[in-house]
Amino acid sequence: MTGNLALEVMTRRMADLPALPKAVTEVSRALQRDDLSTTRCVELIETDPALAAATLKLANSPLYGLSGRIGSINDAVRMLGLRAVSGLLTTVALRRAFRIDPKVNFKASEYWRHAFATGLLARALARRGDLDPNEAFVTGLMHDVGQLVLAMYYPMEAGRAIALAQAEGLDTSAAEIKSMGISHPQIGAMLVKHWYFPVHIEVAIAQHHEPQPSALGRWDHLGAIIHAAEALAHALDAGGSLKAAVAAMHPPIWRELALSEDDALNLLKDIEQSLKEFSAAMSS
Structure with missing residues (x-):
């Protein structure tokens, strides 16, 4: 492929x-x-x-x-x-x-933890602006849904893309495009369109690695929030940090959020607790 x-x-x-x-x-x-x-x-x-x-x-x-x-x-x-x-x-x-074959080398628990964290962070960030928190949560939850499609239907190809990313120090999406010609944000956007979600959710998922400004040059739209939420969610990973998360974020979006370091750390602390509650509810 x-x-x-x-x-x-x-x-x-x-x-x-x-x-x-x-x-x-x-x-x-x-x-x-x-x-x-x-x-x-x-x-x-x-x-x-x-x-x-x-x-x-x-x-x-x-x-x-x-x-x-x-x-x-x-x-x-x-x-x-x-x-x-x-x-x-x-x-x-x-x-x-999505029921992924257990024999496939796909870390489902890590996937869902990151998806939930991104959704919860997107909801929190949306509340700081004029966006719908519930819509932001759903979009954050689904931002990497293209990875589920790859794990279900193309696990070998997805595995090779991950190996390529690790070997060459590439972003996952860049490795997917290099090895398969398509990336999980593209696939995710295609899927939510197939599911009849609104166009702005489709665009936000398609661009969550490479966000674009609005027609007015602003960075306060849903796609920017999802990009920021995903970056911050990685601060909750093992070995993650706020400093690394901010470095991975598109600079104008971080400036638009206007979060102090203390505010950001407190938000991550709150999300960590909510994430435990959410994960427990989903797995019980």
């Missing part, structure tokens, strides 16, 4: 990729139009009992401060809001959609 063939193959493969449950796609698309009633939202979720049960478990996690108080999907929607519940649905559905 090399050159342009990679893009052609992946385009054809989109039809075979896991579909999100109807409740997730319909709630997401209706929220885009802002025409979904609470009653209809509850009805959609309850048509998938397994999805509803997993969503309730996550809604009752310490992360939301409502442990034991949410007994039904109607309670979740009423107490958390439609957009927050949509984020929970997407989280649960994404975990269910």
Whole structure:
């Protein structure tokens, strides 16, 4: 799989990729139009009992401060809001959609820890500006979803790209393009488009390694937030640091965030605790 063939193959493969449950796609698309009633939202979720049960478990996690108080999907929607519940649905559905063969050399626990950390950081950073925190969380959670596609369908090629990145000191995306002709941000953007997510989420995922300014030359858009959140999430990795995270971030985005070092360190401390709660809820 090399050159342009990679893009052609992946385009054809989109039809075979896991579909999100109807409740997730319909709630997401209706929220885009802002025409979904609470009653209809509850009805959609309850048509998938397994999805509803997993969503309730996550809604009752310490992360939301409502442990034991949410007994039904109607309670979740009423107490958390439609957009927050949509984020929970997407989280649960994404975990269910990708089942990676255990024999594949893919570190799933590390992947999900980084995905959750990026989502949680994106939500926190969005609250500092004028962006939707729940949308930022979902986008952060899905930013590396292209890696799941590669692990599921092209594990050998993905493994070679990782080896190339390590051998030549390349960014993962650069190694993927060099060895396969396509990168996980491109694949992720194709997938969320296939799942009918909004264009700005598609663009944010496509550009999370190489963000671009808005048409007005600003860096306060969703793509910039995801880029910053991913960089900061790496500070929570073993051996990671705030200094290294800031160095990996596009300088104008760090300036736009206007975070002091103390603020950033406190944020990372809070996210580390939330990450433990979130991971426990997803694995229990």
